[in-house]
Amino acid sequence: MVKYCQSCNVQKAFMVRPKTGNLICQNCFFQAFEDEIHHTIISNQMFKPGEKIAIAASGGKDSTVLVHVITLLNKKYNYGLNLYLLSIDEGIKGYRDDSLETVKQNQITYQLDLRILSYKELFNWSMDEVVAQIGLNNNCTYCGVFRRQALDRGAIQLGVDKIITGHNADDMAETFLMNLLRGDIFRLPKSTAIITGDDGDNGIATLPRCKPFKYTYEKEIVMYAHYKKLIYFSTECTYSPNAFRGHVRELIKNLEAIRPSAVIDLIHSCEQLDAPNQNQKMPQKQLCQKCNLLSSNKICKACTLLESLNQGRAKQILQIQD
């Protein structure tokens, strides 16, 4: 039986959309994907007309799709942004040198100015040299800290107002869980912040970093890149096999298999920590009207479940509560 797109009801469906679980055709998928990113940008007042924006471009799938979509939305909705490409060469032979070639191709495709800065020129160390000294454990810490500073320095050289990165919903969920597992309570509430660095610590302003893909699923980014035939570099970093993030990613993938909303649930949990809903009151403790034991509701959970079993409604009750 032919299955139709649940958005337009006209075209044949070509996939089940990972984010919604709905059948969707290719055109409606592209449209929904781009519209949702536009909505994220507008609802978070991410840009002002006339701003200069550096797109942090690594040549991987996320930032390649970011370049494509931001260029498209900038034209379609007249954002009035001046876009630049900013790439950091960490000095990893056979990985970053190859991926930067794809950035150079995209520079020609989208006709944007490109600035490349290397760790070697900034810090006098390439990541190949760092790994030769410290080995494969913990090298991502060096790389992450250096990249942050390198992007800031590149952005200052370009004279831009903001940096945007291709961090996606899966990256956000991973960061939140990593901070939770490390007990990093200072970073925890801001793990999924969509804009960081604008007010800085102690009131010292730093360059804002924005993440237009905060709510965009990695699977959908890969599909978008594939069906739009975008050119990107798809190899994992040679130096990250032992990274903690990899284990957390695996954990979330396993969670998603039994709870498809795991990624967005983690993001929403973090948002609650960052801006707890003041109107949300803790349930008042009271005595259950049936068993007279302590409960958060008039009827306690045990009595509610017991009743559903006795009435043969156990499955429905569990579905409602899930």
Ligand SMILES: Nc1ncnc2c1ncn2[C@@H]1O[C@H](COP(=O)(O)OP(=O)(O)OP(=O)(O)O)[C@@H](O)[C@H]1O
């Ligand atoms: N070498 C780099 N130069 C410029 N920007 C970078 C670089 N590495 C990472 N970024 C930015 O940080 C974002 C998240 O980086 P991450 O290391 O998670 O890579 P990723 O998930 O593989 O992303 P991508 O697919 O874009 O490489 C990227 O999307 C990009 O915007």
